[in-house]
């Protein structure tokens with residue numbers, strides 16, 4: 001924990017990372033997070049589009065086609081995988 005703060009003091013912009021999910025090759029990777037983090041990045045594995053799925057996304061195994069189909073469906077329909085707060089109170093997912 002202490003080293004993370006040292007990194008922040010040394011000029012790193014963020015203490016946390018966002019996950020980016022690529023449904024094309026069923027992989028996720030992390031990049032520095034924060035309010036200016038882009039919604040899309042290029043997948044380092046296949047070069048396709050990887051979508052920002054926030055800090056708490058847990059990628060299913062690449063071999064689990066059913067779970068990745070769910071992830072793809074949810075992303076296509078606007079589900080952000082981010083935590084949502086209303087007046088400081090976290091809204092649970094249904």
Ligand SMILES: [Zn+2]
Pocket residue numbers: 022023024025026027043044045046047048
């Ligand atoms: Zn990919």
